[in-house]
Amino acid sequence: MSPVEFEFATAGRIVFGPGRASELASFAGRLGSRAVVFTGADPGRHHEILDALAVPSSTFAVSGEPTVDVARQAAAFAREHGADLVVALGGGSVMDLAKAVAMLVGNGGDPLDYLEVIGEGHPIEQPSLACIAMPTTAGTGSEVTSNAVLVSLEHGVKASLRSASMLPAVALVDPLLTLSCPPAVTASSGLDALTQCLEPYVSLRATPMTDGLAREGLRRAAAGLVASHANGGDVEARTDMALCSLFGGPALANAKLGAVHGLAGVIGGTVEVPHGVACAALLVATIKANVAALRARQPTSPSLEKYREVARLLTGRGDAVIEDGIAWIEQTVLLLGIGKLASYGLRPEQADDIVARARLASSTKGNPIELSPDELHAVLASSL
Numbered sequence: 001m002s003p004v005e006f007e008f009a010t011a012g013r014i015v016f017g018p019g020r021a022s023e024l025a026s027f028a029g030r031l032g033s034r035a036v037v038f039t040g041a042d043p044g045r046h047h048e049i050l051d052a053l054a055v056p057s058s059t060f061a062v063s064g065e066p067t068v069d070v071a072r073q074a075a076a077f078a079r080e081h082g083a084d085l086v087v088a089l090g091g092g093s094v095m096d097l098a099k100a101v102a103m104l105v106g107n108g109g110d111p112l113d114y115l116e117v118i119g120e121g122h123p124i125e126q127p128s129l130a131c132i133a134m135p136t137t138a139g140t141g142s143e144v145t146s147n148a149v150l151v152s153l154e155h156g157v158k159a160s161l162r163s164a165s166m167l168p169a170v171a172l173v174d175p176l177l178t179l180s181c182p183p184a185v186t187a188s189s190g191l192d193a194l195t196q197c198l199e200p201y202v203s204l205r206a207t208p209m210t211d212g213l214a215r216e217g218l219r220r221a222a223a224g225l226v227a228s229h230a231n232g233g234d235v236e237a238r239t240d241m242a243l244c245s246l247f248g249g250p251a252l253a254n255a256k257l258g259a260v261h262g263l264a265g266v267i268g269g270t271v272e273v274p275h276g277v278a279c280a281a282l283l284v285a286t287i288k289a290n291v292a293a294l295r296a297r298q299p300t301s302p303s304l305e306k307y308r309e310v311a312r313l314l315t316g317r318g319d320a321v322i323e324d325g326i327a328w329i330e331q332t333v334l335l336l337g338i339g340k341l342a343s344y345g346l347r348p349e350q351a352d353d354i355v356a357r358a359r360l361a362s363s364t365k366g367n368p369i370e371l372s373p374d375e376l377h378a379v380l381a382s383s384l
Helices: 020-031 043-051 068-080 092-107 183-201 208-230 233-253 259-268 274-298 302-315 324-337 347-361 374-383
Strands: 014-016 035-039 057-061 085-090 130-135 146-154 157-162 171-175
Touching: 014 020, 014 092, 014 130, 014 157, 020 043, 020 085, 020 130, 020 347, 035 092, 043 057, 043 085, 043 146, 057 068, 068 092, 068 146, 085 092, 085 157, 085 208, 092 130, 092 259, 092 347, 130 157, 146 183, 157 259, 171 208, 171 233, 183 233, 183 259, 183 302, 183 324, 208 259, 208 324, 259 274, 259 374, 274 324, 274 374, 302 324
Parallel strands: 014 171, 035 057, 035 085, 085 130, 130 171
Antiparallel strands: 146 157
16 A cells, blocks of 8 residues: 555634534634624624624625625725624635635735735735634535635636635534525535535545545535425535535645636636536536546546546445436536526637636646646536
8 A cells, every 4th residue: 555645724623513603602702802794795694693792893794706806895894993803604705705804914915915826926924813614505615724715807717815824713514504595505505515525536636534525525415415405494404515515625625626616716707607506517527528538548547436436425326337426416407407607698709718727727736637628628618
């Protein structure tokens, strides 16, 4: 057996379970003296939780995916209010903005000083403000990752701020907070969570530790994805999906992603499409391209056996082959009502630029095999 060597990082503390959101006040009182709370567009939705905060607080509502300009405004807001604690109560966009602000207040400067690809990419050397992350959707796993994604409207792309110091101090994950998620959000976030377990599992940078998390996440997605979409009040299904999302976060943070996210990140900066929808639209075509490329060029790759294991986990059948897993995903995407990317305004003439930028994206570096421009074009064409 060859030697195994890896590193692993995640949130300072993970607290999981129905009803655990009530512990926010206790954690806040220990971590800071004044908080800025980031929420979705309707801060009143979780007023009972926020009213019980043990420290003075100010609220900043996030109405969409955070842009570079919004991050600047939010950091200025946190500084003006003297915050030494950041609380994120919302979906992936809320988490990303909160982590970005915690880093910017702790380090100073502008987002473009630190952003990958489009910015200066300076190292983040100072600690972030303490952050408590409480997801209200089961999708991104951002509560346990060390990066924050911002949209640059100027560059037409999503880019990341990334540092181990950006890991939240506490990930407070309560599946009951996801019960009110509407079906469309449940579908897109759930398919994002599934993808964020699948891509790290077959990644070139996978480790035994990330493999264990990814496998269990995929098993939970198989049990909970369709059920939580059909009945949002199904606590067992919501718990399965909260675990899928939670396990996918450290898996992707430590093993990287793949071509699905490489393409989706560029597409999300090009047209307005929910991130999970973009991932879901691309997933089947990307798996087919990866499997065909591996069989043709690297037939002994361990990723092929992992794709077979994905099929067994998703279908629940010990004799399942790769094509059975692809069929399960294809049928689930259709059942959950995910449309093609053209319906969001993506046009064929944008493909050259998207493929060129996706090949340079940090997410793409974990793909189990390097796909050629022609292969990526084929994936994009099939997803339109």
